[in-house]
Amino acid sequence: MAKRFPTNPRHPERICWGCDLYCPAKALACGNGADRTMHPVELFGEDWDSFEGHLEKPVDTGHAAKPS
Template structure:
């Protein structure tokens, strides 16, 4: 049994429910290698987002 990356259906390897039954969706690590997330072209930013101040409307 295999599972496609990002899918919660547990299909048998011989009868995939998606992709016309031909193959499963591979995780990027299987295609690009272990350092796939280090590629700058992905646009993954390691800098955490800055908190935004939420103001309440005046009564």
């Protein structure tokens, strides 16, 4: 069973979020690479989990382009 993914951790910069091990940033054990994987809150802000609702919807005006 996978661990529950925290939506807004206190100090996301201290942990690698690349897999279910959640290794400390200074001691990567999974071989994920040289750098840690950032938490989405670090990349997109505190409302990252509701990001989809903020996407702009395409507007269809119903007008076709006029040939020149």
